[in-house]
Amino acid sequence: KLNSAYGKGKGTLNGKEINGSDIEAAMGTNRNPEELAEMWESWHSNVGAPMKDDYARMVEIANEGAKELGFADVGAMWRSGYDMSADDFAKLTDKLWAQVKPLYDQLHCYTRDKLNEKYGDAVQPEAGPIRADLLGNMWAQEWGNIYDIVAPAGAGDIGYDTTELLKAKDYDAIKMVKAGEGFFSSLGFEPLPDTFWKRSLFTKPADREVVCHASAWDIDNKDDIRIKMCIKVNGDDFTTIHHELGHNYYQRAYNGLTYLQLDGANDGFHEAIGDAVALSMTPEYLVQIGLLDPAKVPSADKDIGLLLRQAMDKVAFLPFGLLVDKWRWGVFNGEIKPADYTTAWHDLKLEYQGITPPVERPADAFDPGAKYHIPGNTPYSRYFLARILQFQFYKAACDAAGWKGPLHRCSFYGNKQVGAKLNAMLEMGASKPWPDALEAFTGTREMDGSAMISYFAPLMDWLKEENKGKSCGW
Ligand code: X8Z
Ligand code: ZN
Numbered sequence: 459k460l461n462s463a464y465g466k467g468k469g470t471l472n473g474k475e476i477n478g479s480d481i482e483a484a485m486g487t488n489r490n491p492e493e494l495a496e497m498w499e500s501w502h503s504n505v506g507a508p509m510k511d512d513y514a515r516m517v518e519i520a521n522e523g524a525k526e527l528g529f530a531d532v533g534a535m536w537r538s539g540y541d542m543s544a545d546d547f548a549k550l551t552d553k554l555w556a557q558v559k560p561l562y563d564q565l566h567c568y569t570r571d572k573l574n575e576k577y578g579d580a581v582q583p584e585a586g587p588i589r590a591d592l593l594g595n596m597w598a599q600e601w602g603n604i605y606d607i608v609a610p611a612g613a614g615d616i617g618y619d620t621t622e623l624l625k626a627k628d629y630d631a632i633k634m635v636k637a638g639e640g641f642f643s644s645l646g647f648e649p650l651p652d653t654f655w656k657r658s659l660f661t662k663p664a665d666r667e668v669v670c671h672a673s674a675w676d677i678d679n680k681d682d683i684r685i686k687m688c689i690k691v692n693g694d695d696f697t698t699i700h701h702e703l704g705h706n707y708y709q710r711a712y713n714g715l716t717y718l719q720l721d722g723a724n725d726g727f728h729e730a731i732g733d734a735v736a737l738s739m740t741p742e743y744l745v746q747i748g749l750l751d752p753a754k755v756p757s758a759d760k761d762i763g764l765l766l767r768q769a770m771d772k773v774a775f776l777p778f779g780l781l782v783d784k785w786r787w788g789v790f791n792g793e794i795k796p797a798d799y800t801t802a803w804h805d806l807k808l809e810y811q812g813i814t815p816p817v818e819r820p821a822d823a824f825d826p827g828a829k830y831h832i833p834g835n836t837p838y839s840r841y842f843l844a845r846i847l848q849f850q851f852y853k854a855a856c857d858a859a860g861w862k863g864p865l866h867r868c869s870f871y872g873n874k875q876v877g878a879k880l881n882a883m884l885e886m887g888a889s890k891p892w893p894d895a896l897e898a899f900t901g902t903r904e905m906d907g908s909a910m911i912s913y914f915a916p917l918m919d920w921l922k923e924e925n926k927g928k929s930c931g932w
Contacts, residue, residue: 460509460516460833465669467505467828469497478505479662479670479688485596486603486694491581491589495816498591502819506800506827513827514796516835517789524790533787536837540724541891548787550905551839554846555780557907558773561914564921565773566812567930569593569601572608587814587932590807597829598813599778602771603694610924613762618741620693623749631660631689637747638699641735642707645870645877650706651681662688671830672698674705679720680713697736697771704732712887721888723895726843726905731884733844734851737768738869746871765866765917772845773914777810779842784810785826786838800825812932847896849910854900855880865913 469481471493476484481497488494520532529535537544566588573582573592582589594603601608609615624634635658639650657677662670670688672695677684683706689695708731712720722728741764744750756764785806788794794802800819803826807813819825826832855876856868870876883899893903911918 460512460827460835461669463509463512464505464671464827464830464833466667467501469501469504471497477670479690482596483690483692483694485591486594486692489607491577491592491816494591498596498815499817501596502815502825502828503823506824507822508824509827509833510796510799510822510824513824513833514799520835521790531790531792533783533790536783536839537787541893547839551780551842554842554905554907555776558776558846558910561769561773561911561918561921562776563930564918564925565769566932567925567928568921569604569608569770569774570812571925571928573604576607585929585932587808587812589816590813591816593774593813597778598807598811599775600694600771601774602767605767605770608766608770609763610766613760614766616741616756616760616763616767617754618744618750618756620696620739620744620749621691623744624691624693624696627749629691631687631691634689634691634696635660635685635699635703637696638703640747641700641738641871642703644872645880646874647707647877647881648710650683650703653682654684654706657682658684659686660689669830669834671834672702674702674709676706676709676713676720679709679717681710683709697733697739700736700739701729701732704728704730704735707731708884708887711881711884712889714885715887715889719887719889723883723886723888723890723892724843725837725840726847727892727895729840729844730847730851731880733848734855737848737852738855738871740867740869742867743869743871746869761864761866762917762920765914768866769914769917772849772910775845776842777812778807779838779845781806781810782826782829782831782838783842786832808932843905846905846907846910849913850896850900850902850906851880853909853913864916 467478468475470476471484481501485497524532524535527535529538534544537547540547570588573588574584577592582592590598593601595601643649672687675684675686685702685706687702705728708722708728741750741755745752745755785794785803788802800823804815804819831838853865855870856865858876858879859870859873861868879899883895886895886898897903
């Protein structure tokens with residue numbers, strides 16, 4: 459019921475009803491602060507608030523189940539999936555966050571300044587948190603959609619926009635998925651089975667309501683792999699297609715294992731595979747697949763622009779990726795009571811992301827419910843881990859490919875050796891503790907933010923210079 463309530467959710471724009479996938483896209487392109495606030499407010503109020511009581515009841519029921527299985531609560535059960543104690547896992551995520559937080563802080567400072575320049579003090583003050591609806595995403599989790607607002611003069615003009623390239627070349631949903639399959643084929647993976655093309659859901663059906671939040675499915679633990687998405691022709695969905703296919707290729711790679719091993723090394727691995735592939739979608743790669751004109755490949759003096767565009771998605775996500783389950787761990791262990799659900803949520807968003815709602819929230823709101831994974835009850839730490847891991851995988855792949863240039867210009871498209879190495883890790887599924895799988899592909903046994911930090915190192919230096927003299931933080 460909760461999942462379906464989310465799927466049927468509607469917001470409004472200029473008083474007119476707008477469905478979930480349309481409002482999500484509109485938050486990325488709309489630049490009118492009143493309309494953004496309306497969409498943000500209506501979505502959070504319409505979708506979240508009505509599910510509050512059912513959610514609180516679900517927490518009780520799920521906790522009963524977790525206790526029967528010998529866990530203190532659902533949060534402890536979720537934290538138990540990482541070959542270490544639940545406490546050590548929480549410490550590990552905090553350690554990883556401490557590693558990457560300085561980069562986030564610089565990005566926050568820079569972005570707030572640009573938003574202040576664009577919208578003025580009345581909409582986005584110079585100091586304090588950033589207004590949540592101005593960042594190009596309903597949950598302020600990825601900010602790449604407002605790259606146009608933050609792009610620096612000169613270096614920021616990267617000369618192409620993936621959405622526009624896809625539209626110019628008449629891509630549709632199928633063509634986008636075929637391009638994703640093409641990447642994996644270039645690494646040596648078998649093509650997707652006919653059933654994938656027959657049984658997946660690629661576009662929003664006109665005759666019924668569906669849950670549009672993208673997902674990947676493994677129906678028979680063999681070859682009946684599918685995705686379910688309401689694909690729009692834009693850069694976000696092009697990346698998400700690669701993300702979902704990463705799940706499917708992983709599932710198929712480990713399908714020879716016994717039942718209990720049919721899973722990723724940990725759930726962060728599962729979320730990171732397709733993203734690591736998508737990091738290879740460099741301008742040079744876009745040329746190789748015929749999307750970008752070779753004359754339009756941004757020169758080295760645009761590197762800061764390319765890195766900033768990536769950071770707006772990848773770095774901006776980190777505190778969000780962490781806080782969703784900080785909130786849930788508190789909910790499941792009883793520290794956060796139903797009466798405090800929404801304040802605790804916004805407190806965490808303020809503390810970790812430095813984000814504030816555009817309007818005051820009423821006492822009966824249930825704003826966390828307006829994010830898919832809360833009603834869907836999907837654990838979220840996996841995405842935080844994946845953000846870190848995907849850079850470890852990507853760097854290992856580029857090292858294996860012998861790449862010598864700046865890391866962010868590396869694409870391992872077409873590299874069969876890297877493909878074979880990747881497959882060796884994927885085939886292991888959950889048969890070994892995750893450090894063994896990580897070691898097989900990257901040579902290290904630790905999840906660690908340094909690959910991500912070295913990817914963004916030139917940007918970090920540049921941001922520090924840009925932010926000099928500003929009072930950062932919130
Ligand atoms: O939920 C997803 C995937 C499905 S596994 C589309 N992601 C998180 C989100 O959308 O909140 C991918 C990135 C984070
Ligand atoms: Zn996923």
